[in-house]
Amino acid sequence: MAIEPSELERIQSMVRHVQSLPSGDHLFRIGDQFTAIYAVRAGCIKSYSLDAVGHELVHGFHVRNELLGFDAVYPDRHRCNALILETCSVCVIPYRDIARLGAEFHSLQSQVMRLMSREFSRHLICAEGAGATQRTAIFLLDIQSRLRQQGAAKDEFRLPMSREDVSNYLGITAETLSRLMTKLQKIGLIDVDRRNIRVADCIRLERIAQGIR
Amino acid sequence: MAIEPSELERIQSMVRHVQSLPSGDHLFRIGDQFTAIYAVRAGCIKSYSLDAVGHELVHGFHVRNELLGFDAVYPDRHRCNALILETCSVCVIPYRDIARLGAEFHSLQSQVMRLMSREFSRHLICAEGAGATQRTAIFLLDIQSRLRQQGAAKDEFRLPMSREDVSNYLGITAETLSRLMTKLQKIGLIDVDRRNIRVADCIRLERIAQGIR
DNA sequence: CGGATGCTTGAAGCTGCTCAAGTGAAGTGG
């Protein structure tokens, strides 16, 4: 969901507040009234919900220049919680303004729909992979390219979230994820040091992400 | 994605064509230019793509009063194929008209966004379930409630798609699905006769769908 | 230093997959 700088500028014109939020805070919670879309300017936010048994179900992670809050467009209330993982600077874009300005500039309106579509399609990325190894590879490449846009080095980055968050997002256990990371390191595709990841062999990692072994 | 009759009337006013399509035809294919959103008036459509190995990946099924085509809003080209499973009557709603009319009546615009949001959120339903049994139960209850709205009996319905389609949608094999259907029948939750399903114990089926055993 | 937290590693078990055969309904041709 990274958005074009030009698109972002346009959206910025609609911004009322820029909030600064410490890690551990919630930007919104399930059931909250839908009032705005949020654009992350710095930091990282996790959107999640809980299943019947109380297990966390991670829907996605949002970093710089990405949008969240579309989950509430239909039922008018948020369907998930948004937790700050790293201290955040967030633009608040009141939905009312989008609707109002959208009527005046209808190119803006279609832009919002495009962004919305892009946001949702990201949700499907990791569900696509068949095996756990493939999903892990997809995740690593996806988060790498997103973090690179916010100033990370070419092939080195630091995960803003815990292993447990990642494993919940991928629909596998933390233990399995840990084993897979070790495996990927052993065969020379990545270097892992806690949350610091270096992609050593991008080509082969991409091949695994595509399901080719 | 069933839409309110009143909403549908409004959208109908934008309709250019009503197409009639025989089963086996494609409504659109991957890569096709995005020109319109489609509303199903009768029949059933499967949206799917193929993975790297050539396996079918079913994104969803669309029955009466449901919309499809939002998959192309962002990249301007369709990301999946739409195959007619049962002879269809389909309203074609040119996207240009939505944008134009949306600018005039901005309540319509937010309605379209709501529908879009509703459409996408459905995609997540079956991904949520942890085990194969749970996903199967979720699917049966979901498709039951949707088919009921198009005139099916209270607890009896006929699946418009094959076991293979369903299993691809749920991310399990056809064999596993078959075994699970048999299991659900043995413990008295459903009656299965080929594609004809009767929900015998809705309460317990819902409990399984929620992950409570 | 002691404890907490987050990550890794190991062993055993279960779920769902693969491969393979069997069944039954619907359609085809003689």
Add this chain to the structure above:
DNA sequence: CCACTTCACTTGAGCAGCTTCAAGCATCCG
């Protein structure tokens, strides 16, 4: 109308991948 085929589905046996439960480490923080 009946054998023959075909197709969709079911059923079975063995196996692999992932989970569960449990313990072991390292890092951070009081």
